Amino acid sequence: MSKSALPARHEHAKPEEEPAPIQAARKAANQALEDADLYIEKGTRQFIHTALALFCGGFATFALLYCVQPMMPIFSEAFGITAAKSSLVLSVSTGLMAIGLLITGPISDAVGRKPVMVVSLFAAAIFTLLSAIMPTWEGVLVTRALVGLSLSGLAAVAMTYLSEEIHPQHIGLSMGLYISGNALGGMSGRVISGVLVDFVSWRVALASLGGLALVAAIIFWRRLPESRHFHPTPLRPRTLVNGFTQHFRDAGLPWLFLEGFLLMGAFVTLFNYIGYRLLGEPYHLSQAVVGVLSVVYLSGIYSSAQVGSLADKLGRRRVFWAVILLMLGGVVLTLFTPLPLVLVGMLLFTFGFFGAHSVASSWIGRRARQAKGQASSLYLFCYYVGSSIAGTLGGVFWHEAGWNGVGLFIATLLVGALAVALHLARLPALPLNVKAAAR
Incomplete structure (x- = not known):
């Protein structure tokens, strides 16, 4: 029998189906591409x-x-x-x-x-x-x-x-x-x-x-x-070291870590020693009343969400330095004697702190391109170290110069934080990897 007489079995044969593992991998890859935009x-x-x-x-x-x-x-x-x-x-x-x-x-x-x-x-x-x-x-x-x-x-x-x-x-x-x-x-x-x-x-x-x-x-x-x-x-240890190195080489992340130290240090110092002032001359408030003043935290509950939303609309660069300036204004008000001014100062200070912390926290996530968990850990590590060191140093100023000394110490921390915020505002923006991304 000639070759031409042989049935053309391969001309119309159905292509072989992909093995099940390959199909599953392809399906997973397609799903990953779909989820990437979700x-x-x-x-x-x-x-x-x-x-x-x-x-x-x-x-x-x-x-x-x-x-x-x-x-x-x-x-x-x-x-x-x-x-x-x-x-x-x-x-x-x-x-x-x-x-x-x-x-x-x-x-x-x-x-x-x-x-x-x-x-x-x-x-x-x-x-x-x-x-x-x-x-x-x-x-x-x-x-x-x-x-x-x-x-x-x-x-x-x-x-x-x-x-x-x-x-x-x-x-x-x-x-x-x-x-x-x-x-x-x-x-x-x-x-x-x-x-x-x-x-x-x-x-x-x-x-x-x-x-x-x-x-x-x-x-x-x-x-x-x-x-x-x-x-x-x-x-792996090498991965951790590379992550630390990468974060500290970034133009903005080390400055944000420093902001965590300065902002939390200022916040803890104020609330560590404001009670001593209000218990003494000329206020003589009771311990119960001083304890109730923790309700100023409610302003922080409001500001953290509202300032965070405002930063989404106007950009972190425009909002960050403004809320730090508000903290500084609040500290200045606590230096005056009338109790209403002191309370308003505490309120503004707390409002500004939680707003600033909200902006800085979201900014960390935007700037860290890899090892994001490590970047957040470094920020919060500096945050709590600032609480420990500055909170203790504030006691030295209290014993040496009373509330005026504490207020000056806090103001110094905030002036440093304001200078860092203005520096961050001048950094070039990172390239965006999603549509209509935040500033």
Whole structure:
């Protein structure tokens, strides 16, 4: 039989189908391309769920961190310790939190944002419940140290998650809502524990806050959308060193780290020593009234969201220096004697601080192109180091020159922060990788 007589089997044969693994890989690649453009938009169900989850996470973080502050005199009485030793119940938490920030951010770059934050919140709630049943002071300190270390996981990663998943036009607003939760948590933790210990033991008060944090952790876990823009980075020492090097070579990130140090240092210094002034001449306010003045935090809850939204519209460069200038004006007002002026000054100062922190936080996420979790960790590390160092130095100025000395110290920090903000405003903008991105 000739070749021409052979049936042309191959001319119309169907092409072989791709093996199943290749089809699955192709489908996953196509889905990844589709997801690349799916940022969470303002007004959507996902945005509402994200805002609720991060608000609850921020609330729980700072409620658990600062709830022990009003209980320090009670710890002194219960365990027969000095005030200095009692203060360790907060110091060990903030200290371990600062150290943890350098660890949990890189871990999130390797294993993912949401898993690290969920584990962190549940762990902090559980360690708080354990601290309520510790029979010895040493046991309380160990569990409080673990609370601080656990909370670093959410504090370091939340800003990174928002910068990756929220549409750049709405990052400022979403960051502001998260920081609103921080402010409300910091205030509520102090107020709730301070009121409860008048009616129940410190153990019941601490356990109640641990239970509240556990509820917040469940809401966070159930409502926070999974990451769509996360790309894992292997957790290797060389990778960490490269990340640090890259961030400090950036034209803007080191200055933003410095801003965290200066702004938080100024904020903590004011609230560490304003109470001493109001308890003394010429005001003689009671301790209860001075404690109630923490309601000025409410202005921060409002400003963090509103200033963040304004920065989305006008640009961070135009808004950042303005809110720092507002802080400086608030400090100046506290130098006058009339009590209404002092209170207005505190209000303006708090409004400006939370607004500035909101803008700086969102700016970190925009400038860090890689190892975003590490960048957020560095910012918050400087933030808490500023709290520790400046808060202590402020006491030197108080003892040497009273409130005028403290006000001068805070003003010096803010003048430095203002100079840095003006420098940042002159930096060339980064190229945008999405449509209609933020400034």
